[in-house]
Amino acid sequence: MTRSRVLRRGAAGWEGVEARRYKDEADHHAGVARHTLLAASEPEGPGFETRYFEVAPGGYTSFERHAHPHVVLVLRGRGSVRLGERIEPLAELDVVYVAPWEPHRFLADGGEPLGFLCVVDGDRDTPQVMREDGDPR
Amino acid sequence: MTRSRVLRRGAAGWEGVEARRYKDEADHHAGVARHTLLAASEPEGPGFETRYFEVAPGGYTSFERHAHPHVVLVLRGRGSVRLGERIEPLAELDVVYVAPWEPHRFLADGGEPLGFLCVVDGDRDTPQVMREDGDPR
Numbered sequence: 001m002t003r004s005r006v007l008r009r010g011a012a013g014w015e016g017v018e019a020r021r022y023k024d025e026a027d028h029h030a031g032v033a034r035h036t037l038l039a040a041s042e043p044e045g046p047g048f049e050t051r052y053f054e055v056a057p058g059g060y061t062s063f064e065r066h067a068h069p070h071v072v073l074v075l076r077g078r079g080s081v082r083l084g085e086r087i088e089p090l091a092e093l094d095v096v097y098v099a100p101w102e103p104h105r106f107l108a109d110g111g112e113p114l115g116f117l118c119v120v121d122g123d124r125d126t127p128q129v130m131r132e133d134g135d136p137r
Numbered sequence: 138m139t140r141s142r143v144l145r146r147g148a149a150g151w152e153g154v155e156a157r158r159y160k161d162e163a164d165h166h167a168g169v170a171r172h173t174l175l176a177a178s179e180p181e182g183p184g185f186e187t188r189y190f191e192v193a194p195g196g197y198t199s200f201e202r203h204a205h206p207h208v209v210l211v212l213r214g215r216g217s218v219r220l221g222e223r224i225e226p227l228a229e230l231d232v233v234y235v236a237p238w239e240p241h242r243f244l245a246d247g248g249e250p251l252g253f254l255c256v257v258d259g260d261r262d263t264p265q266v267m268r269e270d271g272d273p274r
Contacts, residue, residue: 004220004239009230037232038208044237047258048185050208069183071175073210073254075230083141093146093212095174100181102141117210119256121184 031059040122054115055108063105068124070098076115168196177259191252192245200242205261207235213252216245
């Protein structure tokens with residue numbers, strides 16, 4: 001389906017958009033669901049992919065780095081982001097730019113879920129998971 | 138500045154991001170401000186551009202079409218979108234995909250501002266403004 005459309009937001013997410021696993025199970029992430037709002041594979045679609053991630057309270061994404069940048073916008077709840085060695089608190093509507101190769105992790109460490117939009121180029125490299133000390137695993 | 142950063146959302150918008158004119162003044166739009174959250178011109182940045190538009194109550198964007206698609210997410214208020222001949226109501230967190238060449242207009246016709254994120258490819262064509270009857274102006 002390639003024509004224009006509205007994806008309505010309901011109580012449980014967007015109509016017609018399923019919550020999926022963030023990644024295969026692993027010890028470097030916890031409590032993360034992925035919703036692909038608009039795939040880059042859409043015929044004649046944009047060159048970017050629009051995803052929503054929701055991290056359950058206490059959960060976190062992988063600490064990782066890659067060549068492609070991220071543009072993130074917080075849509076729900078609060079938490080924090082680790083960018084290299086620094087940790088920044090996050091609240092609704094804050095925008096995060098994750099520069100190329102910056103090791104990063106999103107954490108729902110505020111006793112609430114942390115939901116955020118994350119836009120990436122459709123053509124992008126595979127993330128490299130990092131150890132807590134910043135070396136590749 | 139190309140490194141990772143957090144743009145915090147304050148009462149008046151995002152810190153360090155100015156509200157600018159949507160376009161030169163014209164009779165085919167009214168009450169629209171543009172905030173560029175992350176430009177595609179960012180060195181080593183993504184191939185897409187992340188903008189926020191806010192339409193004042195009673196305002197509207199140009200009725201226009203172009204080859205590049207839009208991915209839109211409503212962040213504030215309510216209103217509607219015209220997609221070709223149909224009009225769809227919009228509320229917070231609704232997502233709109235505007236397919237290539239679909240004539241479209243966003244309207245703050247709900248007595249409230251309508252604020253939305255709009256992501257586009259960095260490399261894109263110039264919009265063609267349409268008459269209300271759907272012919273090019």
